[in-house]
Amino acid sequence: MSQLEELLAAWLPRQRWFSGKGIPIQQIRIESRHTLVTTGPDGPGLDVLVVRTGQRGRSSRYQVLLGSRPPGSLPPDLARAAIGVCRAACGRPKAVYDAAHDAQLTGLLLERFALPAAPGLSGQVRFRTLPGERIRTGSPGRMLTGEQSNTSLVFGQDYVLKTFRRLWPGPNPDLELNMALSGSPYAARPCGWIEADLPGYATPTTLAMLQTFIPQAADGWVLATAGARALLEGAGTDRESAFAGEAARLGRTTARVHRSLAGALPTDVLSPAGAGELAQAMVERLATAGAEVPELAEHAPRVMAAYADFAEVDEPLPIQRIHGDYHLGQVVRTGEGWVLLDFEGEPTMPVRDRRRLSSPLRDVAGMLRSFDYAAGFLLVGHPDDPELEWAARAWARNNREAFCRGYADGGGPDPDKHLAVLRAFEFDKAVYEVLYEARNRPNWLRVPLESIAAAAAAPPVPG
Structure with missing residues (x-):
């Protein structure tokens, strides 16, 4: 078990969206790791992790938006999102945390929708937009409170990005049904989604869905x-x-x-x-x-x-x-x-x-x-x-x-x-x-x- 996996094994059970509360994690493995945002060696970075856990013979996959910064540089408002400090691949230690709380990184995440084929992004993670959809960028992500099984980020008055924490192979029904209802006044309009290839599965898995935000509802x-x-x-x-x-x-x-x-x-x-x-x-x-x-x-x-x-x-x-x-x-x-x-x-x-x-x-x-x-x-x-x-x-x-x-x-x-x-x-x-x-x-x-x-x-x- 790597140092990061050990940190995740202690951190995951404390999250509201973790479905195996009260059951010891017997195995944990980072199945895949993909860099979404880099800002230089001393700036914050954002990776998406697909983490597989084993509990009493049952396995589950979770998505972790992993932020990283040099130790000691974690702002006070991100301290509650801290996962720990671990040694990065380059040998330099990094403070790692739940990047959904980081307004700077989530704002850069939205920009990926405007440039879905941005250089350096792994081909196993893809940002999709609907034909003709032009994504308005420049807003940081504000995390909504109260959700239990997922995490939603609101960008100004324009969008909400719903990230699916527990992952199941294949397209998420939320995306399927909202696409079927696109144009209906009774559902928020889908604008795009993030998908990834999970090891061992031919069908892409939905990581997140971008929709129009409904203010003052x-x-x-x-x-x-x-x-x-x-x-x-x-x-x-x-x-x-x-x-x-x-x-x-x-x-x-x-x-x-x-x-x-x-x-x-x-x-x-x-x-x-x-x-x-x-x-x-x-x-x-x-x-x-x-x-x-x-x-x-x-x-x-x-x-x-x-x-x-x-x-x-x-x-x-x-x-x-x-x-x-x-x-x-x-x-x-x-x-x-x-x-x-x-x-x-x-x-x-x-x-x-x-x-x-x-x-x-x-x-x-x-x-x-x-x-x-x-x-x-x-x-x-x-x-x-x-x-x-x-x-x-x-x-x-x-x-x-x-x-x-x-x-x-x-x-x-x-x-x-x-x-x-x-x-x-x-x-x-x-x-x-x-x-x-x-x-x-x-x-x-x-x-x-x-x-x-x-x-x-x-x-x-x-x-």
Whole structure:
């Protein structure tokens, strides 16, 4: 193991985007290293590393934007990004750090898009732009906070560069779907991307995607929870429906995006046999979650019954490319309407699974679960308040209904006519949430558990 690999083995588990937290790194290897920016022997440099880790028999690849400077020259604002000091190939020691925090280097990174064939750049890393796209340079990169699985850099009011930290061979679905939606008012316009050749794979892998930046956009989760928080303050006479108009607009937008994706990318139908296989996968996920969270046991029979109803659906189910990880945190509200973000799907899943066709009702179920989460977020710090719980549940219910109406009005399959499918997808998502919260945020575990309890207590879907 090299000195740099030793430093990375200690640094990686502390990063929010590292997916193997809590599991010792048993092997680590720098698979490839490519110089993107050089500014002379005493200036900062930027390399992109593809790092492969092994943990309990599973391997993962990560992208590290590695900045380097002479020891002692690291500015105070980069100290928190430090990885360590190691000896460079020339024998001179270098301070190495996460270059995503370095405004000077990220500004030079943007310039690479304007000169994609710049001298000295390894042919294994390529900067691509769309035909006719002229990249405006001169802005430093400002790193957005709050992301967990990726790192996004904003350049002035022009662009956002989303760097994919965990790498899967092949094109990233976020790039694929945004390209399919290029020109749509409901998605940020793609401008370019960075790709690399990974050892052993013929298809280039997406390292990053450059899109137009959407300034002054309001985060969907922030808007929704602000509406829910009004319940605490007693604002308005019809408090539970305060967000319903926005929920309906979001439903219409979601349906239009689904229709655009179906028109641009392959579609198919899921046969009854395929539905049975999908239901069996749901059963297996329930068993996995139940083994870790005993509180699921009392609701398991009703959840299993919902999966059985789904398996018995006797009509072909249209399937297509979908968002795949759809919730209020993946949408923003502009002055013109709602815009969808982050089409990469669940980032912990292999790309081959995220690229599979699925029912658009899975996205609908994800957003319905998100409305329940917004209500549950309100209740986490206020247990045993029946009046508040009733108001929060009414808020969620009204927004769920408004979203479904808007989705049907926008041309999507009417959720009310596919209740067995929707109910199974909702339970499957809630079971995933139970496992996630148990492992990461135990104080939030009650949110999906209470949703499952409420849904399990509801009358079964009519046959």
